[in-house]
Amino acid sequence: MTSTPSRHETTPIGSMVPLTGPSSADGREFSNGFTLAMEEINARGGILGREIEAHFVDTGTQSAEEVVRAARTLIEDHKVHAIINGYNIGPQNSEYEPIADAGIIYIHHNTLLQHHDTVMSNPGRYFSCFMGDPAEYWYGQGFIKLISWLRDSGQWRPRNNRIAIISGAKPYSIVIANAMASCAKQFGWTPAYGPKIAGAPITNWQPILDEVRAVDPAVLANTHFYSGDLARFHLQFIEDPIPCLLYLQYGALHRTFLDVVGDKARGAIVGTVIGLLRDDLGKSFARRYRQRFGEQSTPEVGCQPYTSLHHYAIAAAIAGGTAGPGNIEQNQAISDQLKAVPYRSVSGTICYHPEWQSAVPYPDAVNDPSLGLPHLFYQILNAGDEQALIAPYPYNESDFELPPWLAHLET
Amino acid sequence: MATDSRSEASPRATAPAPDRAAEHVSEVLQGFDSIGHGLAVWSRNDLLIYRTKACAQFFEDVGVKPSDDLSLTDFLNMLAATGFLLLPQDTEVWTEEELRLFRTGGASNYTCTNGRIYCNERWPLPNGGVSMLIRDITEVKRHQTSLEKARDEADRADKTKSRFLRAANHDLRQPLATLKILIYNCMVSDDEEHKGDLLHAMDISVSIMEDLLGALLNVGQLDAGQVKPRITTFQLSTLLERMDIEFSHQAREKGLNFRVVQSRYAVVTDRALLERIVSNLVANAVRYTERGSILVGVRRTRDKVRLEVRDSGVGIAPEHCEAIFDEFYQVAHSRNHRGALGLGLSISKRIADILEHPLDVKSRPGEGTIFSIVLPVGDILQSDIGEPEINEKIGGEFVGLSILVLEDDEILRDALTELLERWGIKVEAFGAFDDLAGRLRETAFRPDLIITDYRLQGGLKGDETVRDIRAKLKLDAPAIVVTADTDPKLIEGIRGDGFPVLIKPVSPPRLRVMMHNILYEPELVRELKS
Numbered sequence: 001m002t003s004t005p006s007r008h009e010t011t012p013i014g015s016m017v018p019l020t021g022p023s024s025a026d027g028r029e030f031s032n033g034f035t036l037a038m039e040e041i042n043a044r045g046g047i048l049g050r051e052i053e054a055h056f057v058d059t060g061t062q063s064a065e066e067v068v069r070a071a072r073t074l075i076e077d078h079k080v081h082a083i084i085n086g087y088n089i090g091p092q093n094s095e096y097e098p099i100a101d102a103g104i105i106y107i108h109h110n111t112l113l114q115h116h117d118t119v120m121s122n123p124g125r126y127f128s129c130f131m132g133d134p135a136e137y138w139y140g141q142g143f144i145k146l147i148s149w150l151r152d153s154g155q156w157r158p159r160n161n162r163i164a165i166i167s168g169a170k171p172y173s174i175v176i177a178n179a180m181a182s183c184a185k186q187f188g189w190t191p192a193y194g195p196k197i198a199g200a201p202i203t204n205w206q207p208i209l210d211e212v213r214a215v216d217p218a219v220l221a222n223t224h225f226y227s228g229d230l231a232r233f234h235l236q237f238i239e240d241p242i243p244c245l246l247y248l249q250y251g252a253l254h255r256t257f258l259d260v261v262g263d264k265a266r267g268a269i270v271g272t273v274i275g276l277l278r279d280d281l282g283k284s285f286a287r288r289y290r291q292r293f294g295e296q297s298t299p300e301v302g303c304q305p306y307t308s309l310h311h312y313a314i315a316a317a318i319a320g321g322t323a324g325p326g327n328i329e330q331n332q333a334i335s336d337q338l339k340a341v342p343y344r345s346v347s348g349t350i351c352y353h354p355e356w357q358s359a360v361p362y363p364d365a366v367n368d369p370s371l372g373l374p375h376l377f378y379q380i381l382n383a384g385d386e387q388a389l390i391a392p393y394p395y396n397e398s399d400f401e402l403p404p405w406l407a408h409l410e411t
Numbered sequence: 412m413a414t415d416s417r418s419e420a421s422p423r424a425t426a427p428a429p430d431r432a433a434e435h436v437s438e439v440l441q442g443f444d445s446i447g448h449g450l451a452v453w454s455r456n457d458l459l460i461y462r463t464k465a466c467a468q469f470f471e472d473v474g475v476k477p478s479d480d481l482s483l484t485d486f487l488n489m490l491a492a493t494g495f496l497l498l499p500q501d502t503e504v505w506t507e508e509e510l511r512l513f514r515t516g517g518a519s520n521y522t523c524t525n526g527r528i529y530c531n532e533r534w535p536l537p538n539g540g541v542s543m544l545i546r547d548i549t550e551v552k553r554h555q556t557s558l559e560k561a562r563d564e565a566d567r568a569d570k571t572k573s574r575f576l577r578a579a580n581h582d583l584r585q586p587l588a589t590l591k592i593l594i595y596n597c598m599v600s601d602d603e604e605h606k607g608d609l610l611h612a613m614d615i616s617v618s619i620m621e622d623l624l625g626a627l628l629n630v631g632q633l634d635a636g637q638v639k640p641r642i643t644t645f646q647l648s649t650l651l652e653r654m655d656i657e658f659s660h661q662a663r664e665k666g667l668n669f670r671v672v673q674s675r676y677a678v679v680t681d682r683a684l685l686e687r688i689v690s691n692l693v694a695n696a697v698r699y700t701e702r703g704s705i706l707v708g709v710r711r712t713r714d715k716v717r718l719e720v721r722d723s724g725v726g727i728a729p730e731h732c733e734a735i736f737d738e739f740y741q742v743a744h745s746r747n748h749r750g751a752l753g754l755g756l757s758i759s760k761r762i763a764d765i766l767e768h769p770l771d772v773k774s775r776p777g778e779g780t781i782f783s784i785v786l787p788v789g790d791i792l793q794s795d796i797g798e799p800e801i802n803e804k805i806g807g808e809f810v811g812l813s814i815l816v817l818e819d820d821e822i823l824r825d826a827l828t829e830l831l832e833r834w835g836i837k838v839e840a841f842g843a844f845d846d847l848a849g850r851l852r853e854t855a856f857r858p859d860l861i862i863t864d865y866r867l868q869g870g871l872k873g874d875e876t877v878r879d880i881r882a883k884l885k886l887d888a889p890a891i892v893v894t895a896d897t898d899p900k901l902i903e904g905i906r907g908d909g910f911p912v913l914i915k916p917v918s919p920p921r922l923r924v925m926m927h928n929i930l931y932e933p934e935l936v937r938e939l940k941s
Contacts (some may be wrong), residue, residue, distance in 0.1 A: 065926060092927075094920035114923065117803050117833060131653035137806040148470075148675065169931045171808040173922075179806035185792070186648050188675025197931055214750045365801075367644065393790055 010053040011046065011310075011322045013038075015075030015305065016067055016095070019058040023089070026301050028088035032293045033302030035113040037309035039292075047313050048321050052240060055080055059088050067091035068098060075102045084311055086304045087111060089170070093118045100125045102325035105316075105334055107308040109274065113137045113175050123355070127335050130359035132308040132350060133274035134365070134373060136172050137225070142364040143247055143271060146391055147219055148187040155400045156245065156288055158218035160245060164193035164244075166208060168224030173197075173249065174270075176223040176266045205233045212242060221246045222265050227251040231260035237298025238264050241405035245269065255299075258383045265380040265404025270387070273361055274347050275376045276300045277303040277395055278386075285346040307345035314338040348374040348395070363392050448546045453513070455539025457483040469545045473523065482540075483513055483897070491523075496520045513541050520548070528552045534845075585657075588622045592660055612619045615656045619690075640681035640766055644789030647674040647709060647718070650686055654707060658693050667700055672708035676716050678786040678796040682763045685786070688770070692720040692782045693754035700724035711788070719783045728773040735772065736760040803834045808927065810835035815858035815888070817876060818842055819868040823915075827862065830919060844871055847884035858888045860930060863903065865894035874910050889929045889939065893917055911938045 015034050018027035035052060042051040046049070054077045057070040066113045067088045075098060076082045082105040093114055099106045105128045113135040119126045147163075150156040163184055167177035177195035184191050192215040198208060202224075212220055220234055220242060237246065251257060252270045276282050276299055285306070289299035315337035316322045323330030342351040349357050351371045361374025374395050378387040388398035401407075414708040441462075443450055449466030453459055459481045462470070474493035475486065490501045490899050497507045498759045512519055516881035518532040533543045590613060607640050657672040662669030678685075689707075696705045703723030711715045727735060736756050763770035763784060774780035804810065816829055818824040818874040819842050838854045841847060844867055861880070875889045892905050905912050911925055928935045 044789075070815070090924075092923050093922040094918065094924075097918075113803055113806060116801060117807075120802075121833070135801065137801055139631065140806065143790055145794075149790065152788065152791050171927055173810040174931065176805055178808065178810050182805055182810075185673070188673075199932070199934075223633075249493065301661065350612075363793050366800045367795050 009050050011050045011082040012053045012055055012078050012080045013309070013322075014055045014078060014080035014083040015090055016056065016059050016070040016083060017056055017064050017085055018088065019056065019061060021059075021061040023062060024088060025298075027059075029298050029301035030305050031059060032289070032297060033086070033299075033304060033306035034084065035307045036289060036302070036310055037313075041310065041313050045195060047316050050322070052309075052313075054282065062088040064091040064094045067095045071095045071098045074106065075099070075325050079324050081324050082106065082316075083108075084305055084308050084312060085109075086301070089140065089172070092171075095357055099129060102322075103128055103328040103331050104325055105312060105331055105338070106130065107132045107312060108336075109133045109308070111136045111172065111303040114171075114200070115358055117355045126357075127130075128331050128399060129357060130308075130335075130338060130352060130354075130370055132304060132311075133359050134230065134359060134361035134375070135356075136175050136273075137179045137265065138207050138273055138361045138364040138375060139249070140181075140360065141183050142273070143221060143269075144180055144183050144187050144189065145364065146269070146271070146377050147189070147247075147392070150245075150400055151188075155402040156402065156406075158245070159243065160216070160218050161189050162192035162215060162217040163182055163189045163219040163221065164196040164212045165191060165218040166212070166220070166222045166228070167195045168229075168249075169197055170197050170225070171226060173223040176249065177221070179222070181252075189219070195223075202229055203232055205236045209237060210244070214330040217244050218243070219247070221247040223249045225251040227250040227254040228260070231257045234261050234265060234268065238405070243405070243406060245407050246403065247271075252380065253378065253387065258380075266382055267401070267405065268380045268382060269377060269390075271375060271377045273364075273375045274304060274359075274373060275344060276303045277348060277374070278397060279395070280308045282346045303346050307343070307347055310345065311341075311343040313342060313351055326406065339347040339348060342371065344370075348372070365380075366378060369394060428542065438754065446662065451543045451545075452536075453483050453541045453543065455536075455874035459483075459486065460540075462464070464546055466543075469470065470527065472527070473521075482704060484510065495523055495525075495544060507649050509630055513543075516541075517883055524770055536589075565619040583624070584618055585690065586616045589661055590616045590817060591667070592664060595719065609919065612656060615653070617658055619653065632751065635726045640684055642679060642681055643795045644677050644679050644791075644793055645682050645795045646677050647786075648715070649691065650682065651709075653686065656696055657690065658705075660941065662697050662705060665700075666702065668704035669697075670704065670706050674709035674716070674718075676709060676711065677789040678716060679789040683792050683941055684766060684785075685768075686764050688759040688768075689718065689720070691759045692784075695755055695782075696780070697726065712785075713759050714788050715785050716788055717785050719781055721781045723779040724781055726776040726778050732774060732887060734770050736770075745895050804832075807835045807930075811837070812859045812930070813837045813839070813856060815841075815861045815880075816855070817844065817847075817861070817863035817867060817873060818893075819843075819864065823864075827917070830922075834923075842868075844868060844876060847876065849878050851880065851884060857884075857886065860891035860926065861888050863890060863892055865892050865896060874905055874908055877910075889933075891922075891925060891929070900928075909938055911936055 005103055015031065017030045030138070033152065038052045038054055041047065046052060049170070055074055057073050058068050060066045066089060071083065074083055083099065084107045087110045088109065089110070093112070094314060096118055103320070107130045109132050111133050112131070115131045116135060117131070119129055151158055154341070163180070165177045165180050167173045174195070174197060181191045181195055193212055196211070198207060222230065224233070230248050234248065234252070247269045250270065250272055252265070252268060253272065258265060276286060285303065286299040289302055290297055312334070316334050318337045318341065319333040321330065322334070326343065337353050339352045342349050349370055350373060352358065355359050359373045360366055360371065361375045362369050364375050366372040369392070374392055376389060376395065377391040379390050379398070379400060380387050389396055390398055390400045429682060444464045446463065447465060449469040450463040451459060451466045458478055462477065462733075467477075473490060473495050475489050475923040482913050484553075487506045490496060491498060491506055509519065514535065516533050516535050519941055521529045523529070526549065528549045530546045532546070532591055533541050535541050593609050593613045593616065597606055597613070600606050600609065636671045651671050651673060657750055659669050663744045693705070693707060701720040701724065706721045710719065710720055711811060714827060760770055769785045771783050772780060788843055814836050816824060816827055816838055818830070819839065821842060824840050824842055831838045839854070839858070861877050865873045867876060873892050880886060881888070890910055892910040893913045893915060894902070894905070896902065897914060902912050911929060913922060913925060929939065933939050
């Protein structure tokens with residue numbers, strides 16, 4: 001028999017967010033997204049009658065020590081039933097250990113291939129650890145698929161099949177670059193340069209660009225993701241463009257990049273494996289988000305914990321309620337429901353792979369848009385506009401256009 | 412005047428004793444009325460003179476209104492004109508044929524628009540005229556049709572079973588033959604790595620057999636018209652890779668130059684059924700090519716691709732080119748080939764027809780053969796990659812690196828080796844350290860990083876051993892020292908000598924971070940700066 005919770009019974013849920021340090025801008029959005037989802041769920045009566053009570057802990061520079069300490073604080077001091085947050089770059093899954101010991105649900109958006117390795121190495125221990133977005137690996141595979149599609153559908157005629165790959169020094173960039181190189185051949189491309197790992201920060205990209213120019217590639221991809229470095233890279237590229245398609249990693253979608261590069265960014269391709277869709281659901285969320293947190297807030301970032309908190313609430317309700325540290329049986333039931341029930345979020349469908357326990361990407365891993373989180377590709381138009389969403393169907397809104405430095409050659 | 416059995420008996424059915432005879436006739440006619448079938452008599456001048464109740468009902472059912480002077484011709488014209496009968500040919504021909512049957516006797520069936528079927532049997536009378544028996548045979552016909560259908564289905568099932576057994580026999584021989592070669596090679600090989608490769612190839616052959624059995628079952632069901640192909644968009648490269656693995660061993664055994672040219676295209680078809688077609692084509696090429704080469708490749712033509720299997724084999728004379736797709740057809744010179752039952756090409760053709768992919772052959776005797784199948788090009792972005800294999804061995808940040816592990820504890824050494832290999836790293840691990848540099852020199856192994864225990868067997872120190880190896884082999888690979896010692900002085904000392912330290916038990920995330928920093932961001936590693 002279940003009893004109706006008293007008015008003051010709440011469900012404590014934690015979030016590990018970089019509220020200070022270099023990623024504090026994203027951290028603020030992560031706490032905003034969490035807050036908006038919490039307010040919406042609580043307005044509907046909470047999870048089976050229990051309102052959510054938020055506990056944010058700052059992860060600062062996101063080092064392993066800081067993130068592990070944050071997880072311990074949430075578990076030991078606040079007895080949270082789940083930890084749900086955006087990304088923390090530094091801990092390399094070391095925070096999984098205290099969370100696995102407590103057996104509470106953990107959903108993050110670290111976009112890391114090593115999540116697969118950790119979870120699959122001991123599924124029983126890490127049953128409660130989920131990654132709400134696909135691994136960074138898919139950036140590489142998905143990009144190769146995209147350029148193959150542009151080629152095969154006649155939207156772009158590459159001069160040759162050579163691809164040059166530059167990588168940043170962070171694991172994220174290296175994995176993406178390796179993934180591009182490893183699946184290039186399967187799609188008819190030849191890695192002709194790299195993956196070349198460039199140290200950061202880089203101010204002078206010219207020596208690397210000269211090396212790239214020497215192999216005359218049809219495609220150049222830079223998987224380094226710091227916006228400032230990418231902006232310098234692009235400006236130096238555009239001074240004397242190599243006649244190739246240009247791909248820049250996620251950071252090129254940030255305001256910083258566009259402010260520095262301006263309209264010269266037109267034509268570059270950028271992707272994200274978790275973004276905000278421009279359909280009715282996405283637009284409505286963006287409106288509510290900006291009303292709540294201001295016109296300068298960024299729903300494109302805040303949507304990550306927003307989505308995962310909603311998904312958790314649904315799974316917990318179906319499983320019969322949330323559970324705190326030590327209640328393995330109930331958290332296992334919630335974990336089972338997270339995997340069993342796909343959730344159509346403002347970013348697309350979160351459908352957890354039963355073994356990876358991470359969101360399956362569309363069309364990289366599944367070809368059914370209702371069963372995967374869309375890997376969105378944009379082409380930058382100019383500094384001011386919304387960028388052109390060119391793939392995948394059915395979310396795309398614009399056609400690919402030849403970048404100005406290639407269009408010039410065609411004419 | 413026609414006599415209805417419902418009226419008084421006709422005076423023409425008279426006998427010498429009028430009252431008795433009339434009564435007798437009446438009884439006979441009542442007897443006729445009790446028959447469930449319609450009986451009628453037409454006079455020698457073709458007028459209807461008698462009909463039973465059942466016959467009158469038939470007239471009513473088919474829309475014929477009999478008058479007293481209804482002639483046979485009028486009856487037939489009326490019957491044809493009601494539109495109630497489904498006439499087998501044009502009305503005039505049908506009427507003439509019916510009239511003929513009235514003259515000569517004989518039976519014909521009438522199928523009506525309401526689904527009823529009647530049989531009309533006629534017998535000419537000795538002095539002219541004709542009697543007619545109308546029977547409703549609807550139920551009989553229905554049973555007969557059901558029985559015929561059941562018989563046809565039984566025949567088809569029998570044929571399907573036979574076809575399945577023949578096809579299974581034919582198709583499973585190919586991977587079985589490959590498996591036999593691989594098992595033999597594995598038995599005689601002393602090289603563990605080579606054995607591993609052979610076992611991997613065996614595993615693929617077995618999975619091909621499994622797939623074939625599944626596809627054969629599908630073909631059996633296709634014979635019965637029960638299965639629709641499962642059309643998806645997928646990359647041809649995956650199929651071509653499987654063809655390479657399946658046939659390269661066999662082709663090499665025959666001394667043939669076997670080459671599969673990879674393709675970048677995605678196609679729209681049934682993956683398993685296409686694989687059966689191509690597998691049959693390549694198997695044929697290997698079978699009928701004694702010397703020279705076999706080339707499997709793809710050409711793009713607008714929105715299609717043409718998958719070709721070219722061989723330099725015996726070739727086929729033009730007169731056989733069409734017939735080779737018939738079941739059990741074999742060109743005379745090919746009959747000695749073991750395992751060739753002449754089924755492969757017919758199966759391929761049947762499947763190609765189902766998939767609506769044109770299958771073609773070009774050949775000349777002595778000049779080899781080109782089989783080709785034309786496939787629609789698919790949207791590569793939406794292509795199905797099956798259950799994706801995604802792990803750090805494929806795309807991890809350490810893929811392809813080499814690491815030397817020095818650890819005398821076997822359990823720790825094995826665990827660390829397993830972890831590093833899972834991350835896609837090539838590992839050389841040592842538990843004994845005599846002449847380590849000499850043993851390493853004999854191999855081509857050049858580590859990107861060394862991970863060493865601090866206290867090694869024989870009183871050796873990990874950091875000293877690393878220095879020794881570096882000096883003797885002229886290596887500059889960085890090294891991590893792992894220790895269970897927690898004495899701060901000792902640890903600071905090791906670090907001061909330029910070795911980052913990890914304390915046992917080693918946590919994979921910490922090892923990962925340290926490896927990453929040393930290899931890709933050394934400026935973050937304090938020890939390397941000293």
